Amino acid sequence: MELLATLKSRKITPEQLFMLSVLVVNGGNYLYNLILGRILGPAQFADAAVLITFLLVLSFAAMTFQLVTAKFSVLFENEIFKSFISRIYKNALLTGAIMGMLIVVFSKQLQVVFNTSSSTMFMVFGFGVPLYFLMSVNRGVFQGKKAFKKLSITYQSEMLSRLIITLGLIFLFKIQSSVVISIGILLSFVFGLIPFKKPEIKSNKIFKLSKENSKAIKSFFVITAFYELTQIIINNSDILLVKHYFESYDAGLYASLALIGRIVYFIAWMFVMLLLPTVIQLKKEGKETAPVLFKYVLYIAGIAVAIILGCVFFPRTAIIILFGKSYLAMAPLLWKYALATSMFAISNIFAYYYLSLDKYVPVVISGLFGVLQMGLVVFFHDSLEQVVHMQILAMFLLLIIQLIFFKLNHKKIV
Known part of the structure; x- marks a missing residue:
């Protein structure tokens, strides 16, 4: 009671x-x-x-x-x-x-x-x-x-x-x-x-x-549009390219894999929605913003680890429960796709954080690696497994670069 x-x-x-x-x-x-x-x-x-x-x-x-x-x-x-x-x-x-x-x-x-x-x-x-x-x-x-x-x-x-x-x-x-x-x-x-x-x-x-306000809006709009374009490339180009290069049956299998593996990204999006106005308000008030970033990165990393481990130990169970036995061929790739998505989700938190602070280098970095991922899939798509491996490579490099950028820009953590 x-x-x-x-x-x-x-x-x-x-x-x-x-x-x-x-x-x-x-x-x-x-x-x-x-x-x-x-x-x-x-x-x-x-x-x-x-x-x-x-x-x-x-x-x-x-x-x-x-x-x-x-x-x-x-x-x-x-x-x-x-x-x-x-x-x-x-x-x-x-x-x-x-x-x-x-x-x-x-x-x-x-x-x-x-x-x-x-x-x-x-x-x-x-x-x-x-x-x-x-x-x-x-x-x-x-x-x-x-x-x-x-x-x-x-x-x-x-x-x-x-x-x-x-x-x-x-x-x-x-x-x-x-x-x-x-x-x-x-x-x-x-x-x-x-x-x-x-x-x-x-x-x-x-x-x-005023001219000053118009300029600020245009600048933020252009860089945000560029970053959302990178999101489109990283998040969706693989499914569209697989649909183009593979038969419908294989493309359908891959779509189920992507849907399960992206759970962590869609959860991370929830934190991004809260992050942006909070960081902007803290900056407006002259307060420290890094602690908010640390909190959300820890949340996403914890959720990502849990999902990846679940995909490692129970891939067949997950696919049977969610999609049925017709999609079981994707079981061995499930944890790998989840790994690629998790690295992207964490990188995404850093990019949106700096976007809120009007620092655009991480946005450009994401754009470059989005193009890299798409290029890797275009040139290396002998199998669905190879497509997933190319994404892991691109997202691993993206996360490392984002962490290095953060390290260089936050030498002193309050």
């Missing part, structure tokens, strides 16, 4: 609520992917994996707007903030419309490149792209203002709607089609706008940013 009373007396902080929400969202997204993998089988799941990868690519591209919005929502106030938000919404909508149009126009070419069974799935996906960019700016405001309850709701709304709509269409109408999956993704973007506060979009003549 005393324990129960103690738990009731403790209030959950907004940060803790958001972390719990992210765990639920990641769990829901994993359930979505796992059910699709079991229903479709390796060959058909390869098409679904392309759409899911496109969704991840879109999320990284839109994350540029979210991070820029989050940072300057902390720094700007009153009329300057209104001017900034007005401009960022316009630019996000324009960017989303252009990207969506390109996907629709080149849908048939995308079908050929990625060996998919349909081009319609790309067209449906393309129509949802502008909505995703609006959703990301909306989330950026919540993130910057530390409105974690609202931020949690928008992620929950997107995840739950995609899960319910997609699986509902599959089970009710007995249609196992990539088009159904793309429809579910499109509609989830609509629900992901909840809660949405209509922005006060005014003419630039009414709310005009």
